[in-house]
Amino acid sequence: MSNNLMVCYTISMRLSYSALSTFNQCPLKYKWQYVERIKVPPTQDLFFGSLVHNTLEFALKNDPVVQPIGKLIEYYQAKWNPKVFKDDISEKEYFNAGVEMLKTFHSSHTPGLTTILNIEKFFEIPWQGHVIVGKIDRIDRLPTGELEIIDYKTNKKLPGEDDFKFDLQLPLYRWAAQTLVSDSNNIKLTLYFLRHNKRLTPINLKSLDQLQKYILDSVEAIQSSKFEAKPSKLCGWCEYLFQCEAGKKYLTKKQKDGETEKPRNNGFPRDSLFSNL
Ligand code: SF4
Numbered sequence: 001m002s003n004n005l006m007v008c009y010t011i012s013m014r015l016s017y018s019a020l021s022t023f024n025q026c027p028l029k030y031k032w033q034y035v036e037r038i039k040v041p042p043t044q045d046l047f048f049g050s051l052v053h054n055t056l057e058f059a060l061k062n063d064p065v066v067q068p069i070g071k072l073i074e075y076y077q078a079k080w081n082p083k084v085f086k087d088d089i090s091e092k093e094y095f096n097a098g099v100e101m102l103k104t105f106h107s108s109h110t111p112g113l114t115t116i117l118n119i120e121k122f123f124e125i126p127w128q129g130h131v132i133v134g135k136i137d138r139i140d141r142l143p144t145g146e147l148e149i150i151d152y153k154t155n156k157k158l159p160g161e162d163d164f165k166f167d168l169q170l171p172l173y174r175w176a177a178q179t180l181v182s183d184s185n186n187i188k189l190t191l192y193f194l195r196h197n198k199r200l201t202p203i204n205l206k207s208l209d210q211l212q213k214y215i216l217d218s219v220e221a222i223q224s225s226k227f228e229a230k231p232s233k234l235c236g237w238c239e240y241l242f243q244c245e246a247g248k249k250y251l252t253k254k255q256k257d258g259e260t261e262k263p264r265n266n267g268f269p270r271d272s273l274f275s276n277l
Contacts, residue, residue, distance in 0.1 A: 010219055014131045017172050020218045023225070025234060031227035032240050040239045047084045048094050049154050051076065052194065053137065055102060056152060057119050060138075064111040072102050101154065101194040108197055114140040114148065123176040127212075130219060136173055139181065146186040149173045153193045164202040171211040 023030035032038045042050075055076045059067045067075075076098060085091035118139040125132040138150040151173065164170070170189045178184045191200045206214075231250035241247045 010129070010216075010223055012129045012131075013219055013222070014133060015215070015219070016133050017169050020215065021169075023218060023222050026230040026232070026238070027222075027225050027227040028229040028244065028246070029238055029240055030222070032243075035227070038240070042081075042084050043239055044085045044090060044094060045237075046239075047081060048098065051079055052098055052101060052154050053120070053152055054079065055098075056105065056137075059102075059106065059109075060116055060119055063116040066106070066109060066111050069103060069106045072106060073099060076102060097154075097195065104197045105194060114142050116140050117147075117181065121180065123180055125176060125179055128216065130215070132172070132176075132215065134172065134176060136176060136180075139177060142188070144186075145183075146188050147177055147181060147184050148188045148190055149177050150190045150192050150199075153191055154195060155193060156195060158193055158196055158198065159191075159200070161202060161204060164204060166206075167202070168206050168211045168214050170202065171206050171208060175208055175211065 019030065019034050022033060055072055058075050059072050080095065082091050085094065116138060118136065121136045121139060123134055123136065136149055137152045140148040140150065142148055149170075151170070170191075174187050174189060177187055188201060189205070191202070192198075193200065229244065229246035231246050233254070235241055235244070235247035235251055238244065238247055241251075
Protein backbone atom coordinates (compact mmCIF):
# COMPACT_ATOMS: atom_id res chain seq x y z
CA MET A 1 0.00 0.00 0.00
CA SER A 2 1.37 3.42 -0.86
CA ASN A 3 1.87 5.91 1.96
CA ASN A 4 -0.91 8.04 0.53
CA LEU A 5 -3.39 5.26 1.08
CA MET A 6 -2.26 4.24 4.55
CA VAL A 7 -5.03 4.71 7.10
CA CYS A 8 -4.57 4.41 10.84
CA TYR A 9 -7.63 2.83 12.45
CA THR A 10 -8.36 3.62 16.06
CA ILE A 11 -11.26 2.44 18.17
CA SER A 12 -13.54 5.21 19.33
CA MET A 13 -12.72 6.32 22.88
CA ARG A 14 -14.25 8.50 25.56
CA LEU A 15 -11.43 10.23 27.36
CA SER A 16 -10.73 12.95 29.87
CA TYR A 17 -7.57 15.01 30.03
CA SER A 18 -6.61 13.36 33.30
CA ALA A 19 -6.99 9.90 31.71
CA LEU A 20 -4.60 10.96 28.94
CA SER A 21 -2.11 12.49 31.31
CA THR A 22 -2.33 9.45 33.61
CA PHE A 23 -1.49 7.21 30.65
CA ASN A 24 1.48 9.37 29.71
CA GLN A 25 2.63 9.40 33.30
CA CYS A 26 2.31 5.62 33.77
CA PRO A 27 0.44 3.19 31.49
CA LEU A 28 -0.01 0.69 34.34
CA LYS A 29 -1.69 3.26 36.53
CA TYR A 30 -3.98 4.15 33.59
CA LYS A 31 -4.91 0.49 33.20
CA TRP A 32 -5.78 0.06 36.87
CA GLN A 33 -7.68 3.33 37.05
CA TYR A 34 -9.45 3.59 33.70
CA VAL A 35 -9.55 0.09 32.20
CA GLU A 36 -9.97 -2.18 35.23
CA ARG A 37 -11.51 0.63 37.28
CA ILE A 38 -10.02 -0.63 40.52
CA LYS A 39 -11.59 1.40 43.29
CA VAL A 40 -9.28 2.83 45.90
CA PRO A 41 -10.24 4.84 48.99
CA PRO A 42 -10.08 8.62 48.55
CA THR A 43 -6.68 10.02 49.40
CA GLN A 44 -6.24 13.05 51.63
CA ASP A 45 -5.21 15.30 48.74
CA LEU A 46 -8.02 14.18 46.50
CA PHE A 47 -10.59 14.41 49.27
CA PHE A 48 -9.42 17.87 50.32
CA GLY A 49 -9.37 19.29 46.77
CA SER A 50 -12.85 17.95 46.03
CA LEU A 51 -14.34 19.27 49.25
CA VAL A 52 -12.95 22.77 48.71
CA HIS A 53 -14.33 22.75 45.14
CA ASN A 54 -17.73 21.53 46.35
CA THR A 55 -17.84 24.19 49.06
CA LEU A 56 -17.10 26.93 46.53
CA GLU A 57 -19.84 25.57 44.31
CA PHE A 58 -22.21 25.73 47.29
CA ALA A 59 -21.05 29.31 47.99
CA LEU A 60 -21.81 30.61 44.52
CA LYS A 61 -24.67 28.48 43.29
CA ASN A 62 -27.23 31.30 43.79
CA ASP A 63 -25.04 34.02 42.29
CA PRO A 64 -25.14 36.98 42.77
CA VAL A 65 -26.33 35.96 46.26
CA VAL A 66 -23.38 34.41 48.10
CA GLN A 67 -23.79 32.12 51.11
CA PRO A 68 -22.59 33.74 54.35
CA ILE A 69 -19.17 32.58 55.51
CA GLY A 70 -20.72 30.81 58.55
CA LYS A 71 -22.79 28.63 56.20
CA LEU A 72 -19.72 27.80 54.13
CA ILE A 73 -17.73 26.66 57.14
CA GLU A 74 -20.74 24.66 58.35
CA TYR A 75 -21.00 22.94 54.96
CA TYR A 76 -17.25 22.25 54.86
CA GLN A 77 -17.26 20.88 58.41
CA ALA A 78 -20.32 18.66 57.84
CA LYS A 79 -18.67 16.96 54.87
CA TRP A 80 -15.26 16.58 56.51
CA ASN A 81 -14.00 12.99 56.81
CA PRO A 82 -11.16 12.51 59.33
CA LYS A 83 -10.66 8.89 58.23
CA VAL A 84 -8.91 9.80 54.98
CA PHE A 85 -6.01 11.57 56.71
CA LYS A 86 -2.82 9.76 57.58
CA ASP A 87 -2.63 11.24 61.10
CA ASP A 88 -4.13 13.92 63.36
CA ILE A 89 -1.47 16.47 62.47
CA SER A 90 -2.16 16.20 58.75
CA GLU A 91 -5.87 16.34 59.36
CA LYS A 92 -5.58 19.52 61.39
CA GLU A 93 -3.27 21.15 58.83
CA TYR A 94 -5.62 20.41 55.94
CA PHE A 95 -8.73 21.41 57.85
CA ASN A 96 -7.30 24.77 58.93
CA ALA A 97 -5.88 25.46 55.47
CA GLY A 98 -9.35 24.86 54.01
CA VAL A 99 -11.03 27.20 56.50
CA GLU A 100 -8.47 29.92 55.70
CA MET A 101 -8.99 29.49 51.95
CA LEU A 102 -12.74 29.77 52.31
CA LYS A 103 -12.51 32.88 54.49
CA THR A 104 -10.09 34.58 52.10
CA PHE A 105 -12.14 33.60 49.06
CA HIS A 106 -15.33 34.86 50.68
CA SER A 107 -13.91 38.20 51.74
CA SER A 108 -12.36 38.87 48.35
CA HIS A 109 -15.37 37.87 46.24
CA THR A 110 -17.49 40.80 45.06
CA PRO A 111 -20.98 39.60 44.11
CA GLY A 112 -22.24 40.96 40.81
CA LEU A 113 -18.80 42.06 39.60
CA THR A 114 -18.99 39.36 36.92
CA THR A 115 -21.86 37.17 35.75
CA ILE A 116 -21.25 33.57 36.72
CA LEU A 117 -22.53 31.51 33.80
CA ASN A 118 -21.57 28.02 34.96
CA ILE A 119 -20.11 26.25 37.96
CA GLU A 120 -18.63 22.74 37.74
CA LYS A 121 -19.74 22.58 34.13
CA PHE A 122 -19.42 19.18 32.48
CA PHE A 123 -18.44 19.13 28.81
CA GLU A 124 -18.24 16.59 26.01
CA ILE A 125 -16.48 17.32 22.73
CA PRO A 126 -17.14 14.81 19.97
CA TRP A 127 -14.07 14.87 17.79
CA GLN A 128 -12.46 12.56 15.21
CA GLY A 129 -14.67 9.67 16.32
CA HIS A 130 -13.70 10.14 19.98
CA VAL A 131 -15.36 12.06 22.80
CA ILE A 132 -13.28 14.31 25.03
CA VAL A 133 -14.93 14.89 28.40
CA GLY A 134 -14.20 17.04 31.41
CA LYS A 135 -15.41 19.63 33.85
CA ILE A 136 -14.69 23.35 34.13
CA ASP A 137 -14.76 24.81 37.64
CA ARG A 138 -16.32 28.12 36.68
CA ILE A 139 -17.18 30.24 33.64
CA ASP A 140 -17.79 33.97 34.12
CA ARG A 141 -18.86 36.69 31.72
CA LEU A 142 -16.78 39.80 32.48
CA PRO A 143 -18.18 43.33 32.15
CA THR A 144 -15.95 43.72 29.04
CA GLY A 145 -17.90 40.87 27.39
CA GLU A 146 -14.88 38.58 27.66
CA LEU A 147 -15.36 35.03 28.95
CA GLU A 148 -13.26 33.98 31.93
CA ILE A 149 -12.56 30.30 32.58
CA ILE A 150 -11.56 29.82 36.20
CA ASP A 151 -9.77 26.75 37.47
CA TYR A 152 -9.41 26.59 41.26
CA LYS A 153 -6.14 25.30 42.68
CA THR A 154 -5.36 24.34 46.26
CA ASN A 155 -1.62 23.82 45.60
CA LYS A 156 0.86 25.02 48.17
CA LYS A 157 3.34 26.22 45.57
CA LEU A 158 2.69 28.83 42.92
CA PRO A 159 3.88 27.78 39.46
CA GLY A 160 6.19 29.80 37.26
CA GLU A 161 5.45 30.65 33.63
CA ASP A 162 7.76 27.80 32.53
CA ASP A 163 5.46 25.27 34.20
CA PHE A 164 2.87 25.97 31.51
CA LYS A 165 5.12 25.11 28.59
CA PHE A 166 3.76 21.59 28.45
CA ASP A 167 0.31 22.21 29.88
CA LEU A 168 -2.56 21.19 27.65
CA GLN A 169 -5.34 21.40 30.17
CA LEU A 170 -5.96 25.12 29.76
CA PRO A 171 -6.02 24.89 25.94
CA LEU A 172 -8.59 22.10 26.40
CA TYR A 173 -10.74 24.36 28.59
CA ARG A 174 -10.57 27.07 25.95
CA TRP A 175 -11.74 24.58 23.32
CA ALA A 176 -14.50 23.30 25.61
CA ALA A 177 -15.72 26.83 26.40
CA GLN A 178 -16.05 27.52 22.69
CA THR A 179 -18.33 24.51 22.37
CA LEU A 180 -20.36 25.39 25.49
CA VAL A 181 -20.93 29.13 25.26
CA SER A 182 -21.99 31.22 22.31
CA ASP A 183 -20.14 34.50 21.81
CA SER A 184 -16.88 33.07 23.15
CA ASN A 185 -14.34 34.72 20.89
CA ASN A 186 -12.41 36.38 23.69
CA ILE A 187 -11.48 33.96 26.44
CA LYS A 188 -9.34 34.63 29.48
CA LEU A 189 -7.92 31.54 31.21
CA THR A 190 -7.40 31.98 34.92
CA LEU A 191 -5.86 29.71 37.51
CA TYR A 192 -7.08 30.77 40.94
CA PHE A 193 -4.62 29.70 43.66
CA LEU A 194 -6.80 29.70 46.74
CA ARG A 195 -4.06 29.36 49.36
CA HIS A 196 -2.38 32.47 47.98
CA ASN A 197 -5.56 34.26 46.87
CA LYS A 198 -3.78 34.80 43.59
CA ARG A 199 -5.09 34.60 40.04
CA LEU A 200 -2.68 33.73 37.25
CA THR A 201 -3.30 33.99 33.52
CA PRO A 202 -0.51 32.08 31.78
CA ILE A 203 0.61 33.47 28.47
CA ASN A 204 2.67 30.86 26.64
CA LEU A 205 0.07 28.17 26.17
CA LYS A 206 -0.01 25.40 23.60
CA SER A 207 -2.22 25.82 20.55
CA LEU A 208 -5.36 23.85 19.72
CA ASP A 209 -3.42 22.00 17.00
CA GLN A 210 -0.81 20.91 19.54
CA LEU A 211 -3.54 19.78 21.94
CA GLN A 212 -5.31 17.78 19.24
CA LYS A 213 -2.07 16.15 18.16
CA TYR A 214 -1.40 15.17 21.78
CA ILE A 215 -4.85 13.61 22.01
CA LEU A 216 -4.49 11.60 18.81
CA ASP A 217 -0.95 10.47 19.66
CA SER A 218 -2.10 9.42 23.13
CA VAL A 219 -5.12 7.52 21.81
CA GLU A 220 -2.89 5.65 19.38
CA ALA A 221 -0.38 4.86 22.14
CA ILE A 222 -3.16 3.65 24.48
CA GLN A 223 -4.60 1.37 21.84
CA SER A 224 -1.28 -0.34 21.19
CA SER A 225 -0.08 -0.30 24.80
CA LYS A 226 0.97 -3.25 26.92
CA PHE A 227 0.35 -1.02 29.96
CA GLU A 228 3.75 -1.40 31.48
CA ALA A 229 4.77 0.32 34.70
CA LYS A 230 6.68 3.57 34.27
CA PRO A 231 8.06 4.28 37.73
CA SER A 232 8.99 7.87 38.58
CA LYS A 233 9.12 10.11 41.62
CA LEU A 234 5.34 10.47 41.21
CA CYS A 235 4.97 6.88 42.49
CA GLY A 236 5.10 8.39 45.98
CA TRP A 237 1.70 9.97 45.27
CA CYS A 238 0.17 7.05 43.40
CA GLU A 239 -2.93 5.57 44.97
CA TYR A 240 -2.03 2.16 43.48
CA LEU A 241 1.39 2.02 45.09
CA PHE A 242 0.10 -0.52 47.61
CA GLN A 243 -0.27 -3.09 44.81
CA CYS A 244 2.59 -2.02 42.56
CA GLU A 245 5.88 -3.89 42.88
CA ALA A 246 7.63 -1.67 40.31
CA GLY A 247 6.66 1.51 42.17
CA LYS A 248 7.72 0.15 45.56
CA LYS A 249 11.04 -1.07 44.15
CA TYR A 250 11.69 2.31 42.57
CA LEU A 251 10.98 4.26 45.75
CA THR A 252 13.01 1.87 47.93
CA LYS A 253 15.98 2.34 45.63
CA LYS A 254 15.59 6.10 45.69
CA GLN A 255 15.52 6.05 49.47
CA LYS A 256 18.62 3.88 49.61
CA ASP A 257 20.34 6.28 47.22
CA GLY A 258 19.47 9.08 49.60
CA GLU A 259 16.99 10.71 47.25
CA THR A 260 14.21 10.71 49.77
CA GLU A 261 10.91 10.73 48.01
CA LYS A 262 8.90 9.40 50.90
CA PRO A 263 6.08 7.05 49.86
CA ARG A 264 2.84 8.73 50.87
CA ASN A 265 0.54 6.18 49.30
CA ASN A 266 -1.62 9.11 48.39
CA GLY A 267 -3.30 10.01 45.13
CA PHE A 268 -2.44 12.92 42.96
CA PRO A 269 -4.25 15.95 44.24
CA ARG A 270 -7.30 16.67 42.12
CA ASP A 271 -5.74 19.96 41.37
CA SER A 272 -2.11 19.08 40.98
CA LEU A 273 -1.28 21.47 38.17
CA PHE A 274 -1.73 19.13 35.25
CA SER A 275 -4.43 16.72 36.35
CA ASN A 276 -7.81 18.11 37.12
CA LEU A 277 -10.53 16.13 35.49
S1 SF4 B 1 3.22 3.16 41.73
FE1 SF4 B 1 4.34 4.15 40.04
S2 SF4 B 1 4.78 2.51 38.59
FE2 SF4 B 1 3.17 1.78 39.96
S3 SF4 B 1 1.26 2.24 38.95
FE3 SF4 B 1 1.69 3.94 40.28
S4 SF4 B 1 2.80 5.43 39.02
FE4 SF4 B 1 2.87 3.45 37.96
